[in-house]
Amino acid sequence: MTIPSDAQLREILVDMVIARTQSGRLWNLQRQGQVGTVAPVDGHEATIVAATHALDTEHDWVVPQYREPLALRRYGPEILECFMLYSLGHPAGGHIPDPIRVLPNQISLGTQIPHAVGISWGMTLRSEPGIALVFFGDGSSSEGDFYEAGNLAGVINAPVVMLCVNNRWAISTPVHLQTAAESFADKAAAFGIPGVTVDGNDATAVYDAVDEARKRALAGLGPTLIEAVIYRLGAHTTADDPSRYVPPEDLEAARRDDPVLRLACHLRELDLWDDVAQEETEAEALGLIDSAFDAAKSTPLTPDALLDNCFSTDTQRLARQRFQLLQARMTEAN
Amino acid sequence: MTDTLDGGTVSDLTMLQAINETLHAEMARDDRVVVLGEDVARNGGVFRATEGLFEKFGEHRVVDTPISEAVIAGATVGLAIAGLVPVAEIQFLGFSYQAMHQLAGQVARLRYRTQGRYEPAITIRAPFGGGVRTPELHSDSLEAQFANMAGLKIVMPATAADAKGLLASSIREPDPVLFLEPLRGYRGIRGDVPNGDHLIPLGVARTAREGDDVVIITWSYQVELACRVADSLHSEGLSVRVLDLRSIVPLDIQAIAEAVTQCGRAVVVEESCETGGFAAEVVATINEECFWSLEAPVVRVSGYDVPYPVGMLEDVYVPDEARITTAVRRTLELG
Numbered sequence A: 001m002t003i004p005s006d007a008q009l010r011e012i013l014v015d016m017v018i019a020r021t022q023s024g025r026l027w028n029l030q031r032q033g034q035v036g037t038v039a040p041v042d043g044h045e046a047t048i049v050a051a052t053h054a055l056d057t058e059h060d061w062v063v064p065q066y067r068e069p070l071a072l073r074r075y076g077p078e079i080l081e082c083f084m085l086y087s088l089g090h091p092a093g094g095h096i097p098d099p100i101r102v103l104p105n106q107i108s109l110g111t112q113i114p115h116a117v118g119i120s121w122g123m124t125l126r127s128e129p130g131i132a133l134v135f136f137g138d139g140s141s142s143e144g145d146f147y148e149a150g151n152l153a154g155v156i157n158a159p160v161v162m163l164c165v166n167n168r169w170a171i172s173t174p175v176h177l178q179t180a181a182e183s184f185a186d187k188a189a190a191f192g193i194p195g196v197t198v199d200g201n202d203a204t205a206v207y208d209a210v211d212e213a214r215k216r217a218l219a220g221l222g223p224t225l226i227e228a229v230i231y232r233l234g235a236h237t238t239a240d241d242p243s244r245y246v247p248p249e250d251l252e253a254a255r256r257d258d259p260v261l262r263l264a265c266h267l268r269e270l271d272l273w274d275d276v277a278q279e280e281t282e283a284e285a286l287g288l289i290d291s292a293f294d295a296a297k298s299t300p301l302t303p304d305a306l307l308d309n310c311f312s313t314d315t316q317r318l319a320r321q322r323f324q325l326l327q328a329r330m331t332e333a334n
Numbered sequence B: 001m002t003d004t005l006d007g008g009t010v011s012d013l014t015m016l017q018a019i020n021e022t023l024h025a026e027m028a029r030d031d032r033v034v035v036l037g038e039d040v041a042r043n044g045g046v047f048r049a050t051e052g053l054f055e056k057f058g059e060h061r062v063v064d065t066p067i068s069e070a071v072i073a074g075a076t077v078g079l080a081i082a083g084l085v086p087v088a089e090i091q092f093l094g095f096s097y098q099a100m101h102q103l104a105g106q107v108a109r110l111r112y113r114t115q116g117r118y119e120p121a122i123t124i125r126a127p128f129g130g131g132v133r134t135p136e137l138h139s140d141s142l143e144a145q146f147a148n149m150a151g152l153k154i155v156m157p158a159t160a161a162d163a164k165g166l167l168a169s170s171i172r173e174p175d176p177v178l179f180l181e182p183l184r185g186y187r188g189i190r191g192d193v194p195n196g197d198h199l200i201p202l203g204v205a206r207t208a209r210e211g212d213d214v215v216i217i218t219w220s221y222q223v224e225l226a227c228r229v230a231d232s233l234h235s236e237g238l239s240v241r242v243l244d245l246r247s248i249v250p251l252d253i254q255a256i257a258e259a260v261t262q263c264g265r266a267v268v269v270e271e272s273c274e275t276g277g278f279a280a281e282v283v284a285t286i287n288e289e290c291f292w293s294l295e296a297p298v299v300r301v302s303g304y305d306v307p308y309p310v311g312m313l314e315d316v317y318v319p320d321e322a323r324i325t326t327a328v329r330r331t332l333e334l335g
């Protein structure tokens, strides 16, 4: 068993508090009409942050769904910068710069799992050390891509860690309507790979499970399916009203096991955390997101940006369209 | 092997042999090229397009996958991100439906959605098209559906030499390419294929027959039929040009405009059903580029608006020389 050191746990908590705080700010920005749809991170912090703290950022890839970006700080400040562009709807939000090994958000549920298997497979073909860690929700595990990807990963022994984030909900659909299986980890049996369930609110447990899965993968022992059990503490997104379907008593119980409070409590007992640390970290989080948002807002867009990066070079058709678009925009401007 | 005028040599190959040879050459040339798909390794592909690759390049670079079209397509995205050059096979194009969300939603969009961070040097090969009495869903011509997925190039060779030159370019291309191989052409089309490196840039149409009374615009196996029609009408004193598009994305708009301007009359032939078929796109392009040079309305020859039929109805469905000939005569009578 690999337990993160107290110092590591503190770093994990800092990232968790930053993610929670920034998610709240983003929610408000959406309510002010300043950004598009937001999927809050509340309740997911320990799972995402601890999992990525068990990775080697230089070599290991992270393949997210859509709730993760604010909790991926460890991979560099560019993640937040891109995420703010993304939230604004700026195309550059999809370009997380080289050499950061994090893919942009995936909206088409489950499709990122084959990508992660492909990346990790490619790394073995190129004899590169490293693994791919893919996040997907309990709901996404019902997609065919999960089964096809898990099955292929098992057959080719891909160094991939499949992390199913079971937050009990897929929008309004509870897990018992998602699967009749005892657990999501049980599905590993169909792939012939190990499946483990961890308490996703326990940063140490998540770190340990990912660390072990990663070591197995690096040792050539293949993929692992990890199910992290948490509870979605917020709405699905800014477009959702969870009071229509989340039983208040369940939410109340889940709040008592809030992963951020839980780790903060633990570190307070060790004298590694206090109100000052909390306030300073929250202030830092707000400073970071506000300046990233300002930078995003002042990132220019060329008049024909719409047509960039579809192909390596414009086809005849695109060249004609670019000409027409620029002409139309010039006429508008005059 | 024969010598050519320019000092090179050619071999007489079927389209299938040309494809197989090109895969061998590209794998030897670039060790990032990996081949994956159902039955592609040990069996050399159900049509033998990948024959010998497994023996020569080994199990790491030539991989039999589970029967999972979505993850075959989806894994190419990851492989490309990891710096490889995947060449995947979908055993029959009709089964690309099982991979549509990965092809349309992911493969085609990777460059755009990451604004160029990743180069999707991905090639997806698939046989398709009628005339060989396959079971259901093996023969459908789905190219128009893919043409409507921005970000994907769609290459459809009509000759053995082009199969080589276009496949080599497709594999080296930094954009995702759907490379469609006509089932009837695998063994039914043969010809001189240049030996050694032979590259044909994507998006440059080819004049398969010279002529100036009317132009037949088409692609893939229908080029073969159009040429036969042109040859037989030649004896009647008609000068029929055949323009082989080679790829429908990128589309050689200039070549279409030139041919139609010079001939004044055009027939567009396709094997898919008519509504929403790619021929409609070609006709719209003609309208935009050279409407005033037309002497008669453009005529389309397509399959019918029904699902691809069973064997006894196949020859009714797929355009043949008689239907193309009738269409050519009609454009000459009109206007």
Ligand SMILES: Cc1ncc(C[n+]2csc(CCOP(=O)(O)OP(=O)(O)O)c2C)c(N)n1
Residues within 6 Å of the ligand: A067, A107, A108, A109, A110, A136, A137, A138, A139, A140, A141, A167, A169, A170, A171, A232, A236
């Ligand atoms: C293929 C696909 N189907 C449906 C949707 C609409 N949708 C968006 S999020 C969501 C629920 C996903 O639940 P889960 O995977 O558990 O992730 P969570 O939101 O709980 O983190 C649905 C149905 C989608 N984005 N993609």
Ligand SMILES: [Mg+2]
Residues within 6 Å of the ligand: A137, A138, A139, A165, A166, A167, A168, A169, A170, A171
């Ligand atoms: Mg969920």
